[in-house]
Amino acid sequence: MVKGGPVWALGAMSGTSLDGVDAAMVLTDGQMVLEFGPHAYRPYTQAEQAVIRASFGRWPGEAGVAEAAEVVETAHAEVLSRFSGVEIVGFHGQTLAHDPRGRGTHQAGNGGLLAQVLGLPVVWDFRSNDVAMGGQGAPLVPFFHHACARFAGEVMPVAFLNLGGVGNLTWVDPRHGTPEAPGALLAFDTGPANAPINDLMLRRRGLAQDEGGALAAGGTVDAAVVKDFLRHAYFFKMPPKSLDRNEFHAVLAAVEGLSDADAAATLTACAAAAVARGAEHFPASVARMLVCGGGRHNVAMMKALAARLRCEVQPVEAAGLNGDMLEAQAFAYLAVRVLHGLPTSAPGTTGVGAAVGGGKISRP
Numbered sequence: 001m002v003k004g005g006p007v008w009a010l011g012a013m014s015g016t017s018l019d020g021v022d023a024a025m026v027l028t029d030g031q032m033v034l035e036f037g038p039h040a041y042r043p044y045t046q047a048e049q050a051v052i053r054a055s056f057g058r059w060p061g062e063a064g065v066a067e068a069a070e071v072v073e074t075a076h077a078e079v080l081s082r083f084s085g086v087e088i089v090g091f092h093g094q095t096l097a098h099d100p101r102g103r104g105t106h107q108a109g110n111g112g113l114l115a116q117v118l119g120l121p122v123v124w125d126f127r128s129n130d131v132a133m134g135g136q137g138a139p140l141v142p143f144f145h146h147a148c149a150r151f152a153g154e155v156m157p158v159a160f161l162n163l164g165g166v167g168n169l170t171w172v173d174p175r176h177g178t179p180e181a182p183g184a185l186l187a188f189d190t191g192p193a194n195a196p197i198n199d200l201m202l203r204r205r206g207l208a209q210d211e212g213g214a215l216a217a218g219g220t221v222d223a224a225v226v227k228d229f230l231r232h233a234y235f236f237k238m239p240p241k242s243l244d245r246n247e248f249h250a251v252l253a254a255v256e257g258l259s260d261a262d263a264a265a266t267l268t269a270c271a272a273a274a275v276a277r278g279a280e281h282f283p284a285s286v287a288r289m290l291v292c293g294g295g296r297h298n299v300a301m302m303k304a305l306a307a308r309l310r311c312e313v314q315p316v317e318a319a320g321l322n323g324d325m326l327e328a329q330a331f332a333y334l335a336v337r338v339l340h341g342l343p344t345s346a347p348g349t350t351g352v353g354a355a356v357g358g359g360k361i362s363r364p
Contacts (some may be wrong), residue, residue: 006034010083011090011332012076014057015292016165016245017194018052019208020044020327023079025086031178032335033151034052039325042079043045044071049208052108055096057246059106068096069108076109077117089114090335091124092327098138098244104128107139112362117363123335126359130345135352138242142170142187142349143337144330146179152319159279159286160316161305162327163295165195165245167275171282179347180355186283187349188239191232191274192248193295196267199252200260210264213300219265225254229270230277239281240351264298272304288312292323343348 006029014021021044025037044052048071055068072094080089091114093107127137145160149172160170167190176184194209197216201207210216222298229251234243251270255263279289289311295301296315306313316323334344343355 005029007087007336008037008085009088009090009141009332010086011328011330011334011335012080012093012211013092013237013327013331014072014075015327016095017198018044018049019294021075022325022364023055023083024322024325024328024332025083026329026332028147028333028336030333030340030342031147033147033333036245036322036329038083039322039328040079040082041324042075042343044075048075055108057097057244059097059103065096068094069110072109073113076114080114080118086120088335088339089120089122090117090331090333092126092331093124095245098242100131100136104131111360115364121361121363123338123359124363126177126344127329127333129358130352130356132352133352133356135345135350136240136242137350139168139170139187139189139349140170140334141327141330142172142185143179143344144326144333145170146172146174146185147333148319148321148326149174153322154319157284157286159282159289159311161275161289161291161299163193163271163291163293163301164327165193165198166243167191167193167271167295169275169278171286178282180343182348185346185348186239186281188241188281189243190278191234191243191271192251193293195245196248196251196270197264197331200255200263200267204260209294210298213268213298215261216264216268216298216300219259219261219263221269222255222258222266224261225266226255226269226273230273235274235277239278240347240349242350249252249299254269268298268300269304271295272301272308275305276308286311287313290314290316290319290321292316292321292326296323
């Protein structure tokens with residue numbers, strides 16, 4: 001039985017970019033972050049990536065989903081079993097499909113099975129309750145962003161940008177004491193980030209990504225493609241709003257006739273343009289945008305963001321945070337919120353009608 005008050009929680013995240021599983025520990029009472037603990041990373045092999053990728057867009061019971069879930073569960077069990085001193089685990093699983101106004105949301109992986117393997121309580125299925133209550137089910141990390149802003153000593157509005165397969169923006173006003181307070185948060189998916197670039201690199205060069213943005217840096221942006229990209233209906237929706245990884249898959253067709261370098265440069269510019277368009281929704285301006293996720297290592301992406309935004313653009317390390325582990329840490333934090341019966345989403349983050357808790361707890 002996990003005690004009340006602060007606990008050491010272990011969170012895990014496997015994003016749509018399919019690089020692997022991040023795992024990290026956080027000491028938290030579900031309100032404040034008190035201390036960050038050890039972390040680890042377990043990459044997916046190319047074969048594992050192929051199994052998961054083949055199930056994108058599929059729902060429970062459909063072909064290939066069970067195989068994808070087994071890959072996810074095995075990888076998570078391997079990395080999570082390396083830790084000691086853990087009192088509770090937050091397991092996000094691998095998103096295969098996300099259709100909040102249709103079939104719901106689908107994260108592969110059984111937290112109950114992990115609880116048995118690890119011998120620890122596991123919190124999982126974080127998104128379904130929010131969707132059932134009318135929310136988008138995403139993004140969920142903003143509540144943790146609020147805690148991070150306060151941990152970092154921010155006293156004025158600040159933005160967090162996560163560049164994974166999809167881009168997510170969180171506007172945070174740390175002057176509000178709790179993340180569910182009206183006006184504390186506004187969060188939404190900006191559009192595609194690394195996913196189209198990664199897909200392009202895999203298709204054309206057999207590589208997982210444009211390492212450091214080197215290919216894009218040598219290319220020329222096709223401004224007409226970017227302009228047409230920004231006409232997508234998604235950009236005219238008011239936040240909160242969320243995306244499936246493949247909703248912008250057509251942008252790959254738009255760069256089909258371009259050279260590898262020009263295509264990478266154009267897709268990078270599209271991602272940055274989507275973020276800039278998203279920033280237009282902020283309730284108040286921010287002095288800086290803190291970037292986390294793999295995209296912050298892409299020099300071309302960071303330059304494109306700096307050119308389009310009216311604030312300083314920095315990796316989250318500038319605030320003393322770990323940009324590679326922020327999402328894993330978030331699900332450790334959210335697990336403790338679920339444990340203590342606290343909300344995990346609110347109208348300003350997912351569009352749900354009122355602050356609501358999510359997640360289920362499986363015990364060994």
